[in-house]
Amino acid sequence: MKSFLNNRTTTSSTFGLKLLQKGWLGKGFLILVGLAAIYRLGIALIADYTVFIQQIINGLQLGFVYALIALGYTMVYGIVRLINFAHGDVFMVGSFISFYCISRFRLHLWLQNLAPDLPSAFSLVVGALTVVLVAMVSCAFMAFVIERIAYKPLRNAPRISALITAIGVSFFLEYFGALQFVFTPNFITFQRPFDVFSWSFGSLGVLPVEFGKAPPPGSILFSNIFILIVAISLALLLILNYIVRKTKIGKAMRAVAYDKETARLMGINVDLIISVTFGIGASLAGAAGMLYAIAFPSIFFSMGIIPGLKAFVSAVLGGIGSIPGALVGALILGQTEVLSAAYISTPMRDAIAFSILIIVLLVRPTGIFGEPQREKA
Amino acid sequence: MKIDRNIAVFFGIALVIFIVIQVAISFELLTNFITLILLQAGVMAIVSLGLNLIYGFNGQFSLGQWGFYAIGAYTAADITYRFTNDNSAIALLVILFAVGFSGLGILLLNQLLGKVRSVDPLSAFTLYLLMTILAVVIAINAAIALDPAVSSLLQSLPADLALQIVFFLSVLLGGFVAAEISFLFGLPVLTLGSDYFGIATLGFTIIVKVLLDNSDTMLGFVEMKGARGMVGIPKITTWAWVSFFLLMTIVITRNLLHSSHGRALVSVREDEIAAKAMGINVAAFKNTAFVLGSFFAGIAGSLYAHINGFLHPETFNFIKSFDPMIIVVFGGLGSVTGTVLASFLWALILEIVLRLFLPQGFETWRFVIYPLLLLIMMLLKPKGLFGGFEFLYLRQMLPAIPERLKQKLVGKNQSSNPDVPSPQEAVQ
Numbered sequence: 030m031k032s033f034l035n036n037r038t039t040t041s042s043t044f045g046l047k048l049l050q051k052g053w054l055g056k057g058f059l060i061l062v063g064l065a066a067i068y069r070l071g072i073a074l075i076a077d078y079t080v081f082i083q084q085i086i087n088g089l090q091l092g093f094v095y096a097l098i099a100l101g102y103t104m105v106y107g108i109v110r111l112i113n114f115a116h117g118d119v120f121m122v123g124s125f126i127s128f129y130c131i132s133r134f135r136l137h138l139w140l141q142n143l144a145p146d147l148p149s150a151f152s153l154v155v156g157a158l159t160v161v162l163v164a165m166v167s168c169a170f171m172a173f174v175i176e177r178i179a180y181k182p183l184r185n186a187p188r189i190s191a192l193i194t195a196i197g198v199s200f201f202l203e204y205f206g207a208l209q210f211v212f213t214p215n216f217i218t219f220q221r222p223f224d225v226f227s228w229s230f231g232s233l234g235v236l237p238v239e240f241g242k243a244p245p246p247g248s249i250l251f252s253n254i255f256i257l258i259v260a261i262s263l264a265l266l267l268i269l270n271y272i273v274r275k276t277k278i279g280k281a282m283r284a285v286a287y288d289k290e291t292a293r294l295m296g297i298n299v300d301l302i303i304s305v306t307f308g309i310g311a312s313l314a315g316a317a318g319m320l321y322a323i324a325f326p327s328i329f330f331s332m333g334i335i336p337g338l339k340a341f342v343s344a345v346l347g348g349i350g351s352i353p354g355a356l357v358g359a360l361i362l363g364q365t366e367v368l369s370a371a372y373i374s375t376p377m378r379d380a381i382a383f384s385i386l387i388i389v390l391l392v393r394p395t396g397i398f399g400e401p402q403r404e405k406a
Numbered sequence: 407m408k409i410d411r412n413i414a415v416f417f418g419i420a421l422v423i424f425i426v427i428q429v430a431i432s433f434e435l436l437t438n439f440i441t442l443i444l445l446q447a448g449v450m451a452i453v454s455l456g457l458n459l460i461y462g463f464n465g466q467f468s469l470g471q472w473g474f475y476a477i478g479a480y481t482a483a484d485i486t487y488r489f490t491n492d493n494s495a496i497a498l499l500v501i502l503f504a505v506g507f508s509g510l511g512i513l514l515l516n517q518l519l520g521k522v523r524s525v526d527p528l529s530a531f532t533l534y535l536l537m538t539i540l541a542v543v544i545a546i547n548a549a550i551a552l553d554p555a556v557s558s559l560l561q562s563l564p565a566d567l568a569l570q571i572v573f574f575l576s577v578l579l580g581g582f583v584a585a586e587i588s589f590l591f592g593l594p595v596l597t598l599g600s601d602y603f604g605i606a607t608l609g610f611t612i613i614v615k616v617l618l619d620n621s622d623t624m625l626g627f628v629e630m631k632g633a634r635g636m637v638g639i640p641k642i643t644t645w646a647w648v649s650f651f652l653l654m655t656i657v658i659t660r661n662l663l664h665s666s667h668g669r670a671l672v673s674v675r676e677d678e679i680a681a682k683a684m685g686i687n688v689a690a691f692k693n694t695a696f697v698l699g700s701f702f703a704g705i706a707g708s709l710y711a712h713i714n715g716f717l718h719p720e721t722f723n724f725i726k727s728f729d730p731m732i733i734v735v736f737g738g739l740g741s742v743t744g745t746v747l748a749s750f751l752w753a754l755i756l757e758i759v760l761r762l763f764l765p766q767g768f769e770t771w772r773f774v775i776y777p778l779l780l781l782i783m784m785l786l787k788p789k790g791l792f793g794g795f796e797f798l799y800l801r802q803m804l805p806a807i808p809e810r811l812k813q814k815l816v817g818k819n820q821s822s823n824p825d826v827p828s829p830q831e832a833v834q
Contacts, residue, residue, distance in 0.1 A: 046522060048529060055528025055594075058535075112601065179781060186788035189467075193735050196728050197780035204773035214770075334725065338612075345605050377624065380616040383609035387595065390606055391528060394598050 059388060066373075073372045079231070079247050084371045085364065090255050090324060092363025093262035097317035098340030099347070099355040100269060101310025107286045107350035108306045110188060114195040115175065117337015118202035119168050119311045123318025124328045125212050127164045128219050136160055137222035157222045161261060161316050168315030169308035176307040181300065207330040219326035227252040258320045265316055266356060269309070273352060282306055286350070339366070342386050348399025357397060361385075416799030424649045431645055440758070441645070445713050447753035448648035449706045452655050454733040454745045456702030459659060461731070462740040463668075464695035465675030467600050470607030471703050472727030473614040474588055478580035478704030479722075480618060480630060483639045483711040485576035487629055490569065490640045495556045496549060498572060498579075503545030505582045511537040512589060527689075531593045538590065573642045577651065577708040584704025585697045592696040596689065611724045618719040635718035643712040651709060652746070655702050659742055660800050662698070671695055672740075736783065738790030743797040751791075755779065 048054045074081045098120055105113045130136040137156035141149060179198050183191045206212040225240040231248025238244045273279040284292040285302045293299050321336060322328050339362060347358025362382060369381040389397065427444065430436045436444070457471045481501060488497040515537055519525050560568045595606045621630035630636045662668045673681040674691050682688050711717055733752050737744030760772040783791070 049519070049522055049525045049533075052526030052529050054532045055526050055530075058528065058532040110601075112604075182785050183788060186784075187739075189461075189731075189735055189739070190784050190788040193728075193732055194781055194784045196732070197777035197784065200773055200777035200780070204777070208770060208774065338724070342605075342609070345602070349601075374624070376620045377616060380613045383613050386609050387606050390598055390602055391594050394602060 059392065062388070069372055070368060079249055080371075082249050084367050086249065086251065086255060088364040088367035089360065090258050090363070091367060092343075092360040093258050094317050094321050094324065095336065095340045095343050095363055096356045096359035097262055097265060097313045097320070098336060099344040099359045100266075100352060101314045102341050103344040103347070103349050103352060103355040104282075104306050104310045106344070108282065108303055109180070109184075109191075111180065111191050111195060112341070113307075113310075114192070114337075115198035115202060116310065116314055117333035117335075117340070118199050118206075119172055119175075119333070120314040120318045120321070120337055120340075121206065121328075121330065121333030122171060122202060123164045123168045123315030124219065124322040124332065125206065125318075126167050126315070127160050127319035127322060128217065128328060130160045130163050131222050132220050136163065153223045157257070158261075160222060161319050164315040164319050165312035166315075168318070169312035172307045172311030173304050176304050180307075181303075184300075203331050203333070212330050214330060216327055216329045219322040219328050221254075221323050221326060223253070225252055225254060254324055258324060261316060261320060265313060269313070269352070272309070278302070278305060339382070342382065345396055346386055346389055348393075348396030350400075351396070351398040354396055354398030361397075412799040416797065420649075420653055424645075427649075428645055442713065443753050443757045444750075445643060445645065445648050446710070446757070447750045448645075448652050449710045449713070450730070450733065450753060451652055451746045451749035452706035452709070453703050454730045454737070454749050455655050455659055455742065456699035456706070457730045458699075458734045458737070458740065458742065458745045459662075459671075459702070460695050460699035462734055462745070463663060463675060464671050464692060465600075466596065466692055466696060467604035468607045468696065468699070469604050469724070469727050469731065470588070470591070470610040471699065471730050472722055472724065473607070473611035474584040474700040474703035475707040475710070476611075476614050476618060476719075476722035477587060478584045478707030479711040479717055480621070480636070480707075481583045481704070482573075482576040482580035482708030483636055483717055484627065484629065485579065486569075486573055486642070486712065487636070487639050489560070489572045491629075491638055493557065493561065494553060495560055495572070496553045498575060499549035499552055499556060500546055501579045501583060502575070503548050504542045505579055505586060507541035507545050508538045508586055509582070511541050512586065527594045527597050531590065534590055534593065538586070569640065569642065573640075573647075573712065577647075577705055580708030580711075581701045581704035584707070585701035588700030589693065589697045592693050596692045596696060608724060608727070611722070611727045615719055615722050615724065618722060621719075630717075633719055635716060637716055639711055639715045639717065641712060641715040643709050648709055651705055655705070656742060656746065656800070658698075663742075667691075667694070675740075732780065736791050738792045738795065741790070741792055741796055742800045743795060744790060744792030748791055 070081075098116065101116050101119070102113060105111055105116070137153065137160050139159065140147065140152035140155045144152070175198055179194050180191055183194060207214040227238045227240070227244070227250045229236045229238050229244040229248040229250050231245055233245050233248065236245060236248075238250065244250050271279075273282060281292070281297045281302045282305070284295065284297055285299050285306075289299055292302075317336075317340075318333075340359065343358035343362040344355045345358070346361060347354025347356070362385075365382050365385055366378055370378045373381060393399070427436075431441050453471060453475055456474075457468065460466050460468045460471070485497045485501060488494055512534060515530075515534060519530055519533075560572065563571070591610060595603060595610075598606055617625060618630070619633045621627045622632040629638075663672070670681070670686045671691050671694070673684065673686060674688050674695075678688055681691075729752075733749045734745055736752065737746070737748030756772075756776055760775060764771060764775075
């Protein structure tokens, strides 16, 4: 139909019309922007490739944390079409819970205290994993409660009402946390459950580098923080993948995401599945809260806003509703942020990240892995 | 001349409210604090009306309203700042010419592109962008050439009058700059689906905030002082100015919505495909609503800039961009009356009640109680406080049905089915 209507103009089309109708001008504009970025990064790579690779490693570290948060956004959006703005604050609560576990209750030392003979590295790892687990479980429980109180009554209301409620919950978590007897309105130093330690890979081979010491020139640093973040994130992603693909509850989640009414007819408890989805997403955010606090050890009541937003952006970038999309989007966003901070402009980092989001949306309107929109809202 | 009763009642009530508050302010019955809150509530009402046009009436989920508000605020503040502090009209002229030339260019290009079928939005955007850059370059040169003449002309006027003129122009220009940027931004982005459009506009708000944070270093506007906040803006906004612009916004919105363009705009919200089938240019109407809404946001921003005489990028944080959305939803989507009342109510609750009337020891609970109120209101009234209620003057009427036909219709209805209301009643 469209081509039929266009027939008259396309037969007599000139170069100028082609520029406009086939979108050459727009594509050229985007390609020009892309080429400028590639040129800048290429120069940086040639100038000093070790620094470049180091930046990519830093970006990976950030990207995996974003991925964990982004999964919560993407799962909730996939199932109830709600942008859960409170998710970033669940992340904040996760880091505060792990802070209390470590600094007040010394939970990361439980195995060491129980069995002092075990190698300390092993018992510290087990302790850190326990703290992650506690943060995950408590965040999941909190999200479960939030979903029941704030979102469930609005299941059949217009979508915007649920969105406003989500913003309300976000405010509530932040400012309730800011009260003096809860998390206090202060910046708090997060105590890492283990000492930071790095290895440098370079022309001198693999060398251990202590925290705060300069590495040998021309080498790439891997810290144990990086290894911990990547390992825990990958493990959680694999577990999530298993849950969603293989278990009964995962199948139910996919069914509810696909068609709520039919899923209900098939005997699936839709409300329970939605609550569980919120819980799983929040538990990942809780783990991310702990990992983020280990990487950037300063926590405060509104720390969830910016990482939450970034994670949300990465979920959209990868195609909201798609789990591999969230991972890919988060890794892209982490790289974008670190590389643009390092090579283009540090204060403009966020602006560049969002420009990339808008450009990706213009080229692929539903994100990289997103399926075409099913419903007309 | 016969004046419609509804119009008379509406303007009468508006005038009475304006005069009562104006008298209270002039005789210092209201404290400065409350006056300030009233001004901010009025400004908020203008922003929210703009958003209501975009989201409530046209159905485009936009979170970019706050970004356009920021653009308007900083544009107008720069004009009046340079006028009062440097005695130069250069900013006024540059923006005036830039808005004028690029506006003309947009109209011209729009005419030209209208002749080509199925233009790719991104290509059109690139074309418009190139044209705007050209217009701005010409405008800067023209402004530099004309600056001494206009500056001396403005100085020959009485100082107060000149300031008020510059202020009025700066408010309008703030609106126009926001409108033109929204036109450029909306051209490619409005093709996105509902939620994705919201996210892209949220990105816009954040980009604007980051640019304002670095306005002195990256953009080169030294007087904006980046993240330290802009000071030295004259405090000109009065209750009279705010109510004038609020009334204008209401009247423009009302008249637009009551025209055939307005009905087309609403039809896009109801069903895009059906609207397209009726021959409505959906993309053009989405863009119209977006541009007009952003224009109101720009005007509101310009007024806001001159309330406190101080602007800070943190005011334009994306978190605050949900405020107009909250107000619009509370007032009831697609209700002008509701939006205006809700913005005053919102200011009353958030700024006055939760600031002044919290019990001893609970002062820090302001933002704990506010979201709880939000939650309770949403749970009790998910359709908004005023639902679809409209003041009589603002209520959408069907075109008048000829008397002869009406009697026929009503008679038919009554005979066949008494429950079916006549078309006039159905709308109300």
